[in-house]
Amino acid sequence: MEYKGSFLNIVDAKKGWDWITNRGGIAIWEVQLIGGGSGGVRSYMSPACQLDGSPMTKPHWSVGNKPREIVTAPHEISVVEPKEVKRFHVALQMGRQGLQMKCTDASTRKIRDAVEKAGEGAWYEFDYSTQDAVIYVAGEEISLKDWADRMIPTRVLHGGSWLYGPTFLRLALRTAAAPNVRTGILSFRAVRGV
Numbered sequence: 001m002e003y004k005g006s007f008l009n010i011v012d013a014k015k016g017w018d019w020i021t022n023r024g025g026i027a028i029w030e031v032q033l034i035g036g037g038s039g040g041v042r043s044y045m046s047p048a049c050q051l052d053g054s055p056m057t058k059p060h061w062s063v064g065n066k067p068r069e070i071v072t073a074p075h076e077i078s079v080v081e082p083k084e085v086k087r088f089h090v091a092l093q094m095g096r097q098g099l100q101m102k103c104t105d106a107s108t109r110k111i112r113d114a115v116e117k118a119g120e121g122a123w124y125e126f127d128y129s130t131q132d133a134v135i136y137v138a139g140e141e142i143s144l145k146d147w148a149d150r151m152i153p154t155r156v157l158h159g160g161s162w163l164y165g166p167t168f169l170r171l172a173l174r175t176a177a178a179p180n181v182r183t184g185i186l187s188f189r190a191v192r193g194v
Contacts, residue, residue: 013079017148023047025072027056030063043068074145081139085118090133
């Protein structure tokens with residue numbers, strides 16, 4: 001997932017919520033863009049840890065050995081509904097090594113001009129099925145937490161686990177979480193002694 005400033009595309013919001021609640025957070029990695037007439041650094045996201053709980057290894061496309069930051073609080077990332085501003089066909093050419101396709105220099109300039117014309121915060125994505133560049137601007141913006149409150153049902157949980165000590169073990173302690181959340185502060189409790 002691409003990290004554009006501080007927000008997720010609405011399509012990736014569920015994945016971002018899952019990474020924060022089940023995978024240790026969202027790791028923000030720096031990527032160096034080379035070629036195609038435009039250089040620069042862009043940020044991409046991955047889960048902070050792998051499914052088995054071990055730390056995420058450095059992606060091969062990352063600039064550094066460690067992520068720039070790991071976001072663990074859902075209110076620190078916003079979710080936006082992208083609005084399509086423009087769509088146009090771009091010309092492609094074979095890369096220098098013949099292994100990949102890239103935009104021609106004229107198409108790269110056309111994309112750059114269209115993004116600048118769309119205004120601050122605009123971005124583009126490539127539609128591989130049609131060879132179109134699609135220019136987007138951010139629509140309504142809400143926090144990932146607010147999005148989850150709207151979209152993911154929560155249930156009341158009583159008691160916690162040994163992880164946080166006796167205060168959190170009490171049945172009187174109540175919290176709320178989505179049914180699919182897995183975390184060290186939750187546990188199960190036997191209803192009847194064995």
